[in-house]
Amino acid sequence: MNKFTSLVATAVLSCSSFALAQQNPVFPGNYADPEGIVYNNTYWIFPTYSAPYEEQIFFDAFSSKDLVKWEKHERILDNKEVKWANKAIWAPAVLEKDGKYYIFFGANDVHPGEVGGIGVAVADKPEGPYKDLIGKPLIQENVNGAQPIDQFVFKDKDGTYYMYYGGWKHCNMVKLKPDFTGILPFEDGTFYKEVTPENYVEGPFMFIKDxxxxxMWSEGGWTGPDYKVAYAIxxxxxxxxxRVNTILEQDPEIATGAGHHSVIKVPNEEKYFIVYHRRPLGKTSAHDRVTCIEELHFDEQGLIKPVKMTFEGVSHP
Structure with missing residues (x-):
């Protein structure tokens, strides 16, 4: 082998090693607002299809046994099954209850006086097909200044389901009916409580630890480089x-516009992963967003350590 051939072989080997090591983004295509969850010992990600609003009329989903190799499940829900949704179907929130699988979603980028808002669909399997549960938005009104988008459904310790939602720098919480067909009043008789933290913009998420x-929530503008994630305890x-701190933001060596995340806990382990979207360097379109995963770490006081974005992502959990 001459020197030139040796150099070429080394370069090919290096490129192959890099390809094997690079796990972020975790799957190809423009996908944003990823909701991660574990169903039956399988990891799932339900993201927004990142495209112009008129093209955002369906959801794909992705499943994996190891957080590395992902299987795509196409069009698990589209607006053929949600008659009132004609554009901007985004930011799914997912859960399983009593053997049924649910997707809560925003649709139509609704403004006051328009039809749209937060809907819910149901299926017998994680990969669908999902059907509109109630045939109309679950929440359509603009309450407390919060656009009805970016919902997250949270099961509390006592089994109560709450939904946190809101764009336009306001966050509300509501109490869901057990069958998810509507909302219930709180003990004081009100139906909406504003819980907006400092600097909140959108994308709420909640989990319990210790x-x-x-x-958690997103700050900044989703179309620009300064999107970021902060949290409270x-x-x-x-x-x-x-507000405690920012834990995820742009890195001039990796990507910009890092935000709208979720958190996956490994079953039966104190191990957590943050699933989020970011904009690759050199990309400026609002729709150039890709889904990535990093491990989430905590210090001795339980505070979340800042997340370092990588191209390597995570290995088998």
């Missing part, structure tokens, strides 16, 4: 949610 409620699902 008895504490970790409430509270003793109750009602807050108050006092």
């Amino acid at each position: 008895g504490k409620y970790y409430f 509270a003793d109750s699902p009602f807050g108050p949610f006092k």
Whole structure:
């Protein structure tokens, strides 16, 4: 082997090793607002199809046994099954209850006086097909200044289901009926509570760790480079949610526009992953967003450590 051939062989080997090591983005295509969850020992990601609003009329989903190799499930829900949704179907929130699988979603980028808002669909399998549950938006009104989008459904310790939602820098919480066909009043008789933390813009998410409620959200503008994720810790699902810190933001060496995330906990382990979208360097279109995963770490006080974005992503959990 001469010197030139040796150099070529080394370069090919290096490229192959890089290809094997690079796991972010976790699957090809423009996908954003990823909701990660574990169903039956399989990891699932339900993202927004990132495209102009008139083309955002369906959801794909992705499943994996190891967070590395992903299987695509196409059009698990589209607007043929949601008659009132004609564009901007985005930001799914997912859960399983009593053997049924649910997707909550925003549709139509609704403004006051328009038809749209937060809907819910149901299926017998994680990969669908999903059908509109109630045939109309679950929440359509603009309450407390919160656009009815970016919903996250949270099951509390006592089995109560709450939904946190809202764009336009306002976040509400509501109490869901057990069958998800509507909302119930809180103990004080009200139906909506505003829980907006400092700098909140959109994309709420909640999980419980060591008895504490970790409430997370996105800040900045989703179309620009300064999108980011911050969080609060509270003793109750009602807050108050006092901002602790930013934990995910752009990195000039990796990507910009990092935000609208979710968190996956490995079953039976104290191991957590953050699933989020970011905009690759050199990309400027609002729709150039890709889904990525990093491990989420905590310090001794339970505070979330800043997330370092990588191209390597995660290996088998």
